[in-house]
Amino acid sequence: MTTFPDLDVRFIADIALDRAQEQAEKYGVAGSGTVDELLADDGIEIVVNLTIPAAHVPVGLQILDAGKHIWAEKPFALDRESGQQLLARGREKGLRVASAPDTVLGRGIQTSLRAIDAGEIGTPVTARAVFRSSGPEPWHPNPDFYYQPGGGPLLDMGPYYLTSLVQALGPVARVQGRATRARTERVIGSGPREGAVLQVDVDTQVYGILEFEEGAVAQVEFSFDSAFAYTPVLEVLGDQGAMVLPDPNQFHGDTEVFPWGGTPVTKKVGEQPGRGTGVLELARAIRADVPERASGALAYHVLDVMLSLGEAATSGAVVEVASTTARSPRMPEDWDPTVATL
Template sequence: MEKVGIGIIGCGNISGAYLKAMAGFDILDIRGVADLNQAAAEAKAAEFNVPVSTIDALLADPKVEIILNLTIPRAHVAVGLRALEAGKHTYSEKPLGITFAEGKTLADAAAKAGLRIGAAPDTFLGGGHQTARALVDSGALGLAIGGTASFMRPGHESWHPNPDFYYDIGGGPMLDMGPYYITDLVNLFGPVKKVAGFATMLRREREITSEPRRGDMISVKVPTHIAGTLIFENGAVVQVTMSFDVAGHKHLPIEIYGTEGTLLVPDPNFFAGPVSLLKKGGDFEDQPVDQPYADGNYRSIGLADMAYAIRNDRPHRANGDLALHVLEVMEAFTTAAETEKTVGITTTVARPAPLSDSLIDGALGK
């Protein structure tokens, strides 16, 4: 099968994970990496033995079919629009945009141009999450009732070398970590119907405790503790907490409840992890994770799936409709907090097809 040319724009912290994982997917042909900081692009190109380029050159290269957009969240839509204008499909790091309105602008532009858009996260395609999905689809939980989704940490200033953007417009725990959790919940339950929520920003400054900027102060411009409830179209109700303010907790990342059982789902920031099922009247039992992509970091599988989908003229799983729906849901938490009202979600989306042992033909899970 003919490879799909990939141009990478953005050579920051996450680009290394992508470049490492992309080497495992034969469909992907890296045509070049580029960044506004040319030194960063040159360093990443040398580290992974890939061509260095410029943004303009990648957009002009007729062999580049997909622009992989790894810029900061505030630049996702601007770079995505440039890619579409150049006739390229685009796949971005999460979130699709920092507001639903700008995400909708990107989706509309893609539809008008007849081009594809996609976005991370793609961790829901990992073996742990596909195993959980298969159990839900098998009816093991009975009627879907609800669940909990919890990400609660002290904040990224303890480890990230330049954590400022996590606390700027477009950052915060919901836009940063919410995509992993809400995307996985949509994978399990289907689309969200309504959102209720509250949000707080109790600290206006943060001290960086990581190197090389230890001791620098960051201004906080976004809510850092968000809690609320998702009501899904299937009737399930899920409690959600996303926080950069909690010292530690014992909640599992995702728990799913049904009339006949309870399912413990792996951390959606990773592709693998234990899956445990309790059937009514019994005890939790670890389930065999027999789905592929459960033995490493495949942070580019969504891009590879998109490339195969282009070659086979089928839908890709980490698609623009899914990313836009998740973005609207995340924004609804803030709207609900500001208005003190439940917010209805205007978009809907089909659950992504389950993943088989092959990305090539996109066959449904067995």
């Protein structure tokens, strides 16, 4: 965000004050300190809430009560009630509640979405999303939250894939699922706590079948139980062709289109700074007085789909998804985070 001329990063807060100070020094940010000090600064308009999942809503409510807009990290909340509370507080206060993931706003996935909208694969009929890894504990120094409620591969990685699918195919109507976990303990692999053992309190392998309101069906898999290499898969099959989308956890990546009976086409995508795109898009939307694309309503629907999938996996039943959402307008092709527009 410090590289975008439209954003002015003023303060970094954390309950661990040394971490806030260290990051502020590293990125040349003028202020650092407690959340209360951050919220008392009248010059700050948007707060980017990068706390652990269990703190997303309590800290989010503090941010709104201080009169500031939120960029929320994923998952949006741990349960529907608190997610709705956050949206309602935003509405009451007339403040924006926007949310990760913003990779979906990157050139990679946006190129795929524009090609789907243009009918390049006809009407989408089915989709498949697969995320597999061995879990974050080899590289993350404090991976506790990944194995507590609010974590797991579904709530941690699901938002990237499911937000992309919702943007491509529309809202999800109902889900079925199954879930397992390969281990009851995980061992931290790096950093000062290397060797510490964590209890696994979430399913670490989740399968789902999603039925979309407009009729498409998707098969999804999210796993921290795979010892073999990271293989992100995101595909959409239409009645006129197939598409392989780029990794939805990245801002870039090519789209491959396979027209039925025709020659495959690769849509090459150039690189652009990505991290912080959602916050920048939010800032520009506030100034233009138009809705932000990575809205809290979209994030809430994706949360609802994930919670429904978890419930379906536990009960074995088909679970109806109560919430709905709309596709966001696609990003303009010439959208450039590096130019000053405000």
